[in-house]
Amino acid sequence: MRLPPDSLAFQMLGAAAAVRAVSEGTALPQAIEDAAAQLRLDRVHDAATRGALQDIAYRTMRQFGTARALVTKLVTRPPGAQVDSLLAVALALLLEHAPGPRDKQDPADKDQQDAGRPGYSTFTVVDQAVSAAASEPKTAHARGLVNAVLRRFLRERKALLADVNRDEQARWNLPPWWLRMLREAYPEQWTALAASANVRPPMTVRVNTARSSVQQYQTDLANAGLAGTVVGPQAVRLIRAVPVTQLPGFAEGVVSVQDAGAQLAAPLLEVADGMRVLDACAAPGGKTGHLLELADIDVTAVESDPQRATRIGENLARLGKQAKIVVGDASRPADWWDGQPFDRILADVPCSASGIVRRHPDIRWLRRETDIAKLITEQRRIVSQLWPLLKPGGILVYVTCSIFPTEGEEQARWFGAQLADAIRLQAPGQLLPGTRTTQMAGEQGEKEAGQASLPSDHDGFFYARFQKRA
Structure with missing residues (x-):
């Protein structure tokens, strides 16, 4: 049975394929690309279908712990990877609905969909999940199972959720080790932080104030x-949230999509015309572009991934800006540095990405606890190798999109102790998702001074600044 591309059944099949790929270790953006290619979806002609597939896959990743626990509870014999993923997708969509015998949600209400509310009635989800199963030879045998499992969930929702939610991973949709780290770091805030990981993030833009103002925009x-x-x-x-093509001035470089917390990085460098600036681990180029909007500077953008390095150039071209883009390892400057010191260095280092998990919900399922120690070592290696490239009197800003103190304040203290000629400056410190909360403002200046210009409703970041003694 061939499904129309604009049907929910077709989109659920694509989302299920992407979810299955994440379970096997593929990052969600690439998994979605692979699923779209497999379904032969054209970027231009099938943009709406691709967008729906992506939306469903992201929703599923935010509910994946609960959905997987429900599948395990409701299915006595393994149904196979394809059916398993399809059930997870359908259950994730049903989980977004408040319990009740009737659903009055209007599927055409785009504003409510964009606010993260369910866009499909429970009847539609069950019907289309069964159609999706029936359309594939490898899953057609399971269409009765899909129907029975989803209908049982709707009948026994309260009892089933009470049962599976005794398991913390199912309740919070986060791995146990992740929850343990949150508890240890934030004993009074960990539940709010865990819950925030499953909330759809806001769409925030950065206005190029050289060309407009926030009020005008x-x-x-x-x-x-x-x-x-x-x-x-x-x-x-x-x-x-809207597609970027609908943003006034986007194509002309008046605005760029960038989280409010990420927008702190460039101003913290205090760049001025004529400076020589290094943006390490620069892809996809959001912070690079912001730096170039702030002053007439000479920027070298280093990125180890050739494909991601290409994105830097594409983003700068839209802004009408240029930088020297280098494909290289930030921790091995001997391979790419020209020997001329930098006035400023932005070290936006690889990390757990625990602060942006609401924006990248697959991270929690791909990351392993053992990764953290490796990331800490890499972060130290990068900063230690970049520090000699900084001029006396210059400033280095250390950035992670993490909320784990082992990648934030503990690292900043290590740098302060290891870099003998470093002076730690005032900085925002730890920003927690969606709040103005900071954990550290720096050794110089009052905390209030660092918080005065902090944005609201942002992802999680850590910022530290160091100046090299003249």
């Missing part, structure tokens, strides 16, 4: 039938 949004709230010096959070 709010007007531009209103003229385009959109709305946004100012959440930072250059940050506007959209009330409703």
